[in-house]
Amino acid sequence: MVLREELLGDAEVGDKVRIKKESQSYEGILMPSHRFSKKDVITLKLKNGYNIGVVCEEDTGIEVIKKSKKRTEKKERRIEIDEDKPKISILGTGGTIASYVEYRTGAVHPAQTADDLLYSNPEIAERCEPEVEILFSKLSEDIVPKDWVTIADRVVEILEEGTRGVVVSHGTDTMSYTSAALSFLLHGLSKPVVLVGSQRSSDRPSSDAHLNLLAAVELAGSDRPGVHVVMHDSMSDERCAVHRGTKVRKMHTSRRDAFESINERPLGYVYPNTGEVEFEEEKKVEVKKGLERKGGIDERVSLLYANPGLTQEDIRDAGKKEGVVIAGTGLGHMNTNLIPALKEVIEEGTPVIMTSQCLYGTVNGHVYSAGRELKEAGVIFAGDMLPETAMVKLMWALTLDEEVEKVMKENISGEYTCRRVR
Amino acid sequence: MVLREELLGDAEVGDKVRIKKESQSYEGILMPSHRFSKKDVITLKLKNGYNIGVVCEEDTGIEVIKKSKKRTEKKERRIEIDEDKPKISILGTGGTIASYVEYRTGAVHPAQTADDLLYSNPEIAERCEPEVEILFSKLSEDIVPKDWVTIADRVVEILEEGTRGVVVSHGTDTMSYTSAALSFLLHGLSKPVVLVGSQRSSDRPSSDAHLNLLAAVELAGSDRPGVHVVMHDSMSDERCAVHRGTKVRKMHTSRRDAFESINERPLGYVYPNTGEVEFEEEKKVEVKKGLERKGGIDERVSLLYANPGLTQEDIRDAGKKEGVVIAGTGLGHMNTNLIPALKEVIEEGTPVIMTSQCLYGTVNGHVYSAGRELKEAGVIFAGDMLPETAMVKLMWALTLDEEVEKVMKENISGEYTCRRVR
Numbered sequence: 022m023v024l025r026e027e028l029l030g031d032a033e034v035g036d037k038v039r040i041k042k043e044s045q046s047y048e049g050i051l052m053p054s055h056r057f058s059k060k061d062v063i064t065l066k067l068k069n070g071y072n073i074g075v076v077c078e079e080d081t082g083i084e085v086i087k088k089s090k091k092r093t094e095k096k097e098r099r100i101e102i103d104e105d106k107p108k109i110s111i112l113g114t115g116g117t118i119a120s121y122v123e124y125r126t127g128a129v130h131p132a133q134t135a136d137d138l139l140y141s142n143p144e145i146a147e148r149c150e151p152e153v154e155i156l157f158s159k160l161s162e163d164i165v166p167k168d169w170v171t172i173a174d175r176v177v178e179i180l181e182e183g184t185r186g187v188v189v190s191h192g193t194d195t196m197s198y199t200s201a202a203l204s205f206l207l208h209g210l211s212k213p214v215v216l217v218g219s220q221r222s223s224d225r226p227s228s229d230a231h232l233n234l235l236a237a238v239e240l241a242g243s244d245r246p247g248v249h250v251v252m253h254d255s256m257s258d259e260r261c262a263v264h265r266g267t268k269v270r271k272m273h274t275s276r277r278d279a280f281e282s283i284n285e286r287p288l289g290y291v292y293p294n295t296g297e298v299e300f301e302e303e304k305k306v307e308v309k310k311g312l313e314r315k316g317g318i319d320e321r322v323s324l325l326y327a328n329p330g331l332t333q334e335d336i337r338d339a340g341k342k343e344g345v346v347i348a349g350t351g352l353g354h355m356n357t358n359l360i361p362a363l364k365e366v367i368e369e370g371t372p373v374i375m376t377s378q379c380l381y382g383t384v385n386g387h388v389y390s391a392g393r394e395l396k397e398a399g400v401i402f403a404g405d406m407l408p409e410t411a412m413v414k415l416m417w418a419l420t421l422d423e424e425v426e427k428v429m430k431e432n433i434s435g436e437y438t439c440r441r442v443r
Numbered sequence: 444m445v446l447r448e449e450l451l452g453d454a455e456v457g458d459k460v461r462i463k464k465e466s467q468s469y470e471g472i473l474m475p476s477h478r479f480s481k482k483d484v485i486t487l488k489l490k491n492g493y494n495i496g497v498v499c500e501e502d503t504g505i506e507v508i509k510k511s512k513k514r515t516e517k518k519e520r521r522i523e524i525d526e527d528k529p530k531i532s533i534l535g536t537g538g539t540i541a542s543y544v545e546y547r548t549g550a551v552h553p554a555q556t557a558d559d560l561l562y563s564n565p566e567i568a569e570r571c572e573p574e575v576e577i578l579f580s581k582l583s584e585d586i587v588p589k590d591w592v593t594i595a596d597r598v599v600e601i602l603e604e605g606t607r608g609v610v611v612s613h614g615t616d617t618m619s620y621t622s623a624a625l626s627f628l629l630h631g632l633s634k635p636v637v638l639v640g641s642q643r644s645s646d647r648p649s650s651d652a653h654l655n656l657l658a659a660v661e662l663a664g665s666d667r668p669g670v671h672v673v674m675h676d677s678m679s680d681e682r683c684a685v686h687r688g689t690k691v692r693k694m695h696t697s698r699r700d701a702f703e704s705i706n707e708r709p710l711g712y713v714y715p716n717t718g719e720v721e722f723e724e725e726k727k728v729e730v731k732k733g734l735e736r737k738g739g740i741d742e743r744v745s746l747l748y749a750n751p752g753l754t755q756e757d758i759r760d761a762g763k764k765e766g767v768v769i770a771g772t773g774l775g776h777m778n779t780n781l782i783p784a785l786k787e788v789i790e791e792g793t794p795v796i797m798t799s800q801c802l803y804g805t806v807n808g809h810v811y812s813a814g815r816e817l818k819e820a821g822v823i824f825a826g827d828m829l830p831e832t833a834m835v836k837l838m839w840a841l842t843l844d845e846e847v848e849k850v851m852k853e854n855i856s857g858e859y860t861c862r863r864v865r
Contacts, residue, residue, distance in 0.1 A: 194772035274804025350616035382696025
């Protein structure tokens with residue numbers, strides 16, 4: 022094996038280099054190697070933003086084209102920060118966007134160290150004065166409701182310190198749950214809070230990490246307040262879509278344009294290459310006062326998927342928690358034989374919310390007799406709210422000193438589009 | 444109130460009539476009145492296939508334009524049947540397609556009587572020799588797994604009697620669960636079995652009942668074997684899409700084009716006005732032998748929706764049944780803290796299947812460490828199979844005298860598109 026260390030010579034991380042190998046030639050910025058990378062692999066960031074790994078062979082040569090100027094003191098701060106540019110905070114929570122491939126096994130792990138994220142994306146420093154902080158490092162399937170509160174609290178602190186906007190980098194699996202939670206928890210928000218993730222890690226040629234992060238930084242520097250999710254809009258690298266935090270859903274396991282706004286169009290688009298931020302509707306910036314984390318999260322809420330096999334015992338099991346959200350069939354139905362069990366749950370004081378597993382459209386308890394029976398039993402119909410958003414909202418509503426039904430029916434953060442709350 | 448009976452005079456159900464009222468004039472076929480209809484409402488089927496209800500007023504007049512010829516003996520058979528045309532069986536199970544609006548409350552109920560369905564759609568008799576049978580009458584949210592077996596058994600009997608194909612009219616809420624069940628239960632199928640529903644009852648001007656049913660009859664008369672769902676393809680009335688029974692999902696609460704093929708394109712289209720049936724891929728008709736209902740349904744399967752609030756107790760509750768299907772996050776993940784509880788369930792002999800709540804795309808247990816841990820715990824990854832289809836398939840697999848994992852991984856009725864079963 023030809024060791025990376027032997028080849029690199031004077032070349033340092035951050036330098037622009039050319040690697041020649043057989044008849045191939047690769048130009049790019051020399052990237053740091055992860056501690057799990059194989060010893061014979063050199064990682065380069067290409068001009069298009071993608072990273073590649075080049076395996077060192079006997080005939081491989083490396084040439085420094087341009088030394089990095091961006092470094093001041095190697096260990097302390099490796100990228101030149103322009104303090105005249107808008108200050109943007111980047112809060113890392115883990116996920117593919119800050120993950121690396123373990124070459125030994127091919128599996129992807131969350132990054133363990135701090136500002137690798139910034140360092141892998143030097144263009145960010147050309148657009149803003151970034152403040153990077155790794156709050157925690159979890160793949161998003163491991164994020165639990167109390168993490169939402171941790172993120173919300175830190176966002177409030179950071180915004181109070183005077184930043185222009187906050188980017189929260191996050192794993193994609195549960196990013197929409199977190200964006201919904203922040204939409205309810207962050208009260209009096211007058212600045213942008215932008216969640217961003219990537220579907221493919223930055224070690225892969227098709228990674229979306231770099232462009233998504235640039236787009237998120239641009240949006241965080243805009244004057245559009247609110248909690249948003251920014252992700253690739255199509256298979257191309259042209260633009261990213263801006264989704265409302267309460268209306269977005271991951272609709273594909275692996276595509277880069279997996280995130281979709283449900284029951285409304287994306288609010289706008291960011292063109293990361295030009296920095297342009299464009300919104301469908303101009304929204305007057307409401308200068309809200311009294312930013313605070315309002316309420317908390319009571320994680321004891323069940324999300325129940327209605328289906329022909331559901332039993333009364335399933336209902337009772339779900340009802341052991343403090344609240345139940347049903348992803349009903351069609352307009353918000355379930356087997357009418359189960360309504361008595363549901364009624365028992367409600368009579369014990371547990372709120373039950375009805376949404377639709379169709380995802381698109383709105384529930385309606387008036388069209389069919391099954392819907393009317395559910396309403397009579399006390400089930401709260403949640404219009405076109407997504408099942409996941411309804412679950413998060415109920416977790417939040419349970420911690421407020423207000424009537425749960427009233428809170429659930431109020432349109433607090435754009436979670437109702439059609440406003441058909443009946 | 445001006446009573447319908449007083450106005451009708453010689454006009455009989457089935458006649459083409461013109462109703463004049465104030466400055467309006469309506470032409471259409473006089474329809475039977477449901478027993479819950481108000482006494483002053485006359486129902487007309489317009490030329491475009493939609494039904495309207497006209498309220499009788501003092502100035503309302505009715506004129507018979509053309510007496511119905513189609514009636515032989517009123518009580519016995521009201522539509523002339525041409526026995527030279529292909530014999531198509533229509534099996535009613537209830538739902539909006541065979542429902543009526545209770546004018547008193549505005550709510551929709553399933554039709555209680557038999558061949559109202561055929562009688563409301565006289566064009567069917569111009570295209571085939573229809574045999575209509577109401578197997579049962581349920582809104583589809585009330586359909587339970589044992590109903591799937593009842594339908595399958597009756598379809599086998601009917602096909603053995605020598606019909607060209609079977610149309611199963613069904614409520615839309617759980618139609619895709621039933622289509623998946625029939626796809627597994629009907630073994631050796633060499634004729635078309637077509638499920639059809641409607642999103643809006645035939646009493647509403649925007650009803651899709653009529654065209655969907657015509658399209659279903661056309662498909663049932665074709666030589667395309669297999670279990671399919673036929674529903675409106677777009678908001679227009681031009682064509683209906685043909686979906687594979689295992690890949691279809693109701694993706695909107697109310698739109699007429701709510702049904703979508705997930706992870707594959709519709710298999711084909713039916714143009715109900717011309718009768719044309721067109722498939723994307725020509726499929727050689729496999730003359731399968733030995734039609735039978737294979738296996739049964741063990742309804743004791745949980746469908747668990749992974750989310751950040753899920754607890755070990757939720758896993759244990761789900762594991763009380765004979766099988767568990769998880770709608771995981773992303774590529775098929777859940778909180779890694781829950782894997783030990785899942786492992787206990789699996790070690791007790793309960794199969795656990797992983798699908799994705801993204802719906803689009805395919806699960807993959809190799810990309811992230813969470814996936815690998817789940818696989819090591821014995822979770823069976825189900826490729827791009829829909830969560831609902833996986834639930835139905837597991838209910839079926841549990842009744843077979845074969846290894847459940849082997850059955851779940853085999854592509855039996857097109858439930859795997861990508862075939863990435865790992």
